Amino acid sequence: MxxxxxxxxxxxxxxxxxxxxxxxxxxxxxxxxxxxxxxxxxxxxxxxxxxxxxxxxxxxxxxxxxxxxxxxxxxxxxxxxxxxxxxxxxxxxxxxxxxxxxxxxxxxxxxxxxxxxxxxxxxxxxxxxxxxxxxxxxxxxxxxxxxxxxxxxxxxxxxxxxxxADWTTVAWRKLAINSCGIALTLIDRPFGAARQPGVAAALHTLAEECAAVGRAEGADLPPGLADEVVAYYRAQAPGLRNSLHNDLRAGRPLELDARDGVVVRMGERHGVPTPAHRLLIGLVEALATER
Ligand SMILES: NC(=O)c1ccc[n+]([C@@H]2O[C@H](COP(=O)([O-])OP(=O)(O)OC[C@H]3O[C@@H](n4cnc5c(N)ncnc54)[C@H](OP(=O)(O)O)[C@@H]3O)[C@@H](O)[C@H]2O)c1
Missing domain, CATH: 3.40.50.720 (NAD(P)-binding Rossmann-like Domain)
Known part of the structure; x- marks a missing residue:
């Protein structure tokens, strides 16, 4: 013990x-x-x-x-x-x-x-x-x-x-899920919103960006990872919110850099563009400043 x-x-x-x-x-x-x-x-x-x-x-x-x-x-x-x-x-x-x-x-x-x-x-x-x-x-x-x-x-x-034996891949798989939570945070909707095609498309774009950066970091991520991420969001209890969203609503500090900023920072290092993350981070930061 x-x-x-x-x-x-x-x-x-x-x-x-x-x-x-x-x-x-x-x-x-x-x-x-x-x-x-x-x-x-x-x-x-x-x-x-x-x-x-x-x-x-x-x-x-x-x-x-x-x-x-x-x-x-x-x-x-x-x-x-x-x-x-x-x-x-x-x-x-x-x-x-x-x-x-x-x-x-x-x-x-x-x-x-x-x-x-x-x-x-x-x-x-x-x-x-x-x-x-x-x-x-x-x-x-x-x-x-x-x-x-x-x-x-x-x-x-x-x-x-x-x-x-491939912790990097496990970590980036999890990050691909977490980094998309920013979209639902911005529109102030729980997981159930992922059933709407427009929201699913946004999640897909964010997951693709994260996966591209993860691959550049050495993670072994399959081509269909973004589809898996969207399916994950759709499978959650529709009324549940991700923790970034809960933290914003409660006025607590956000793990925005660990979940999303990292995608932009590491993307820059590898020359992988991450425009969707950049855009959403700026908007969520603006929301957080207002609260
Ligand atoms: N919750 C989940 O479902 C989940 C799932 C997967 C991963 N994670 C990750 O796990 C990590 C922990 O998340 P969480 O949900 O457990 O967060 P949490 O509920 O906010 O707990 C964080 C704890 O750290 C304490 N703390 C902060 N500064 C401290 C200090 N100087 N000394 C001692 N304690 C201190 C806080 O104290 P106070 O009581 O004073 O605030 C709080 O008790 C995060 O990176 C999160 O993203 C969470």
């Missing part, structure tokens, strides 16, 4: 913390806002846990594993914990969206100790420490020593901790 610190007990952090604690690991929460108790409403019932909570990095100590579960833009906040939590053998897993997990923590964590993780667990924070998990999904790490050690942590949980 491992000694695990979860930095950022939000939707994902609270879920993995509660499940790892139930599996017998020693879990401590590193929180900005104190949480007394974790209450996870999952597909198979309610799971509760009350791990100890640190709210000040000054009281933290080195652990076996740090699981960084803040939003991608909260790097400075997460970094404040790392000095105290990292000892000679500590590994750091980054459970965030996007494809730049390693770049975000370069200089903060030694590359061989860092495990980038793609999260496929639809979960919503409904109150402090309270999360609704819509589906137990997968956490995918690269297939190396550290990635395999990460996956094993979840052996006795209902989550699918797994590794991939």
């Amino acid at each position: 491992s000694d695990i610190a979860v930095v950022g007990p939000g939707a994902i952090g609270a879920t993995v913390a509660a499940l790892l604690a139930h599996a017998g690991h020693t879990v401590t929460l590193c929180a900005r806002t104190p949480v007394a108790r974790l209450v996870i409403d999952a597909p198979d019932g309610r799971i509760e846990a009350a791990p100890p909570v640190w709210t000040d990095p000054a009281v933290a100590r080195p652990v076996d594993w740090v699981l960084v579960c803040t939003k991608a833009y909260d790097i400075a906040g997460a970094a404040a914990w790392l000095t105290a939590l990292i000892g000679p053998a500590t590994r750091v897993a980054v459970l965030q969206n996007g494809v730049e997990h390693r770049a975000r923590f370069a200089g903060l964590v030694a590359p061989e100790r860092l495990v980038p993780v793609i999260v496929d667990i639809p979960a919503e924070r409904v109150g402090p420490g309270q999360v609704t998990v819509h589906r137990y999904g997968a956490l995918t790490a690269p297939d190396d020593d550290a990635g395999r050690a990460f996956a094993v942590l979840f052996a006795d949980t209902p989550l699918d901790g797994r590794t991939s």
